[in-house]
Amino acid sequence: MATATAAARPRTGPPDPAPSPDLAGPLSATAGRGVLEGAFALLDALHHREDAGVTTLASACGLPKTTAYRLLDQLVELGAVERSAGRYRIGPGMFRLGQGWQPYPGLREAAQRPLRRLAAATGTTATLAVLYEGQTLILDRTGTDLSRPVPDDRRIWPWYTATGKVLAAWAGPGPQIGPLPRSWPDEAVRIRESGVAYDREEVLEGVCCAAVPVFAAGRVPVAALGVLTGPDQRLERLAETARRAASAITTALRRQHRPAPAALGRHR
Template identity: 30%
Template sequence: MTALSPSPEIAAPARRELPPSMVERMTLIMDAFAGRSTRLTLEDVARCTHLPRSTAHRILDQLVRLNWLEHTSFGYRLGQRALGLGGRDGSHGEIREAAAPLLHELQIKTGMVVHLAVLDGAQVFYLDKVGGRFATSVPSRVGGRAPAHCTALGKAILAWLEPEQVESRISGFISRMTNRTIGEMGTLHQELHRIRQRHGLAFERGECFPNIACVAGAIRGYEGPVASISLVGDTRTPLEKVAPLVIDAARQASLSLFPDLATPRRARLMMAVPDQTWSSATMNRLLETGQNGDWM
């Protein structure tokens, strides 16, 4: 009798690796955003995570609905919920890091006090202060606040917001700090219009604190202003001489935080971020000084 040869074992089909869990997929997507300034398209996210485009799109929509991400005309970015995990410092650390060398350079060049601030409701929140000999006489501190409508820092940011946004933030909080403070919304809107006409240069002389004068420019991102930089002196300081330095520092900080702003398409959508330092002659043509030396 012929022995039957044993039949070869049938190899079991390779076990198919299960796709990552929803939590793992969300983590892959969130890890793709390196920081506050990162902007990614749907295609960017799918490529970075190796997730199917449809899967990435579905999860991105969920993350946007839950405020972990925001969806803008430039793509996706970290939302307020993600930025808030690290507290106030978590959402502003990149701004401070980008601006720090520029603030020190401004202080060395001018000998004046330099401020960095963000808008927080109807107030500005001071992120940094670099002082010279005049620093102790300037009533500001890191972590402190001041009304946005009567500071150059605040007006520089407000000038690039929609009028409705300005109304929702400031209306109800506008009040006079000194006899030079803007006290009505109509007057504030006129001032913000003049700031835009000056390519974003904001001035104040004795509006927030008597005998203190400031010039400021906004650090702007893809969707609008994110912070502002100011130089501070007394009311006799010829701020027009240092104004170009402020605008140039704000521009450099913008490009450090948002490198893609240097591309022509982004620059157009940004509404004309100054692309070079202005000469004194150009600044003199841009600035309009009243007979009393006011910047109103």
């Protein structure tokens, strides 16, 4: 199924042991890097715990409690973290920053209208996705009143969604998606030849998907479009409609990045 290739991920483990800098005073380049690592470690810990106290977060990141508290206080001021009754969670500032990320310049803007038209034309939930570090990331998603609801609104899914398979098929022999089933090389060839990948309840029971690649300037897709529906729908027919939407996005991307014509009236 689709649910959906872009900035270094926050460090998932505790930072290397080092003296904790005094956050109230001036920072050297080395100390500043330690502060950034600590802040990203806290954000990553909040991502996995959703709501936690300073003691839990400090322990998870390997930070002194006083350092964790000061960093969290600064992150609250910046809107990256929210605090309520002594507990913390990811703030709206991180949501706004995350919405700005895209693997190719202008992709979100170019896909916005075709994605909504695709959902309206098919009566499905339509998604725009990329493959990043072995996972399918949903950049955008839209549906209609007639579309089958997806059980949850997660933005990160396994690589073997329909959109993930489309992108993995073009990613070459090392897409960093972990162990592959023995049948994958043959399936990848079929996906490249047909230009479509399917998910028939492989990820979620009762949810199927057809996905097609979105190209820009090269021969490797920059994203994938998927249409999610129930098992009673013909995925092949949905794939044809999705191809037209993907072609519209490709045209818009190429128009955005077309070199400007030479200025008129230059000196001869």
